[in-house]
Amino acid sequence: MKRFLIISYWIIAILLMAIVLSSLDYSFLEALFIGSLFLPGALAARYFFPKVNYNNRWSGVGETIFIVLGILFGEILLFMIAHFCILSFRGILPGAIINLPDLPNILSNPVFIAIILTSLAAGSHFFEAWLDKKLPSRPGTISFTSDRKAVTLPLDDILYVESNDDATTIVASGGRRFKNYTPISQWEATLRPLFIRIHRSFLVNKSAVTRIDVDLLYIDDIQLPISRKYKEAVSNLFQ
Secondary structure (H helix, E strand, O other), X not given: OHXXXXXXXXXXXXXXXXXXXXOOOOOHHHHHHHHHOHXXXXXXXXXXXXXXXXXXXXHHHHHXXXXXXXXXXXXXXXXXXXXXXXXXXXXXXXXXXXXXXXXXXXXXXXXXXXXXXXXXXXXXXXXXXXXHHHOOOOOOEEEEXXXXXXXXXXXXXXXXXEEEOOEEEEEEHHXXXXXXXXXXXXXXXXXXXXXXXXXXXEEEEHHHOOEEOOOEXXXXXXXXXXXXXXXXXXXXXXX
């Protein structure tokens, strides 16, 4: 059910884009084709941005700029190829006697493309977060690599995830600790809604929490700090 609703979100988004692009001298089918090309950029943004590690601020900013430029360049290239294919299908090539407009300026405008991609990716993120609350998944298992070895753990076994510079530590029941290099932001996207972020460096399993204090969260005898940024969300959840 959840997967069907997510697919429906993207179908509706593409249809809305097709309606908008129909005003650019494209037929509805041509506009639908062009509109579908926003999908790769939006999905790329959803996939790559959570992987950016901002523990090293300048490195994180550099990675973000590189991703943005790569996605925008790729999208404009796709639009140019698609426009050429449409003209070819019509039997009209640029420079022919019939004066058909070249690629519309709006499809080569990086600001417009960035706004559309951001709206699609953000909308998908919030829609999936809403679905996670309304249709929570049953706890399962998660697989990752630690010290070059494949590890599979039940989600209930993971107590919290700690970020330390470029590495993360997955702390599981029984004192088990696993070192991993996936950014904590990616862990947060993967483990929600069963886990909650309480600090820049800590992501905690909600079911493992035994009590909270003013600025502290406890998992049995383990004491973790709650930062000011996440304090209200944590208090509201466990109130």
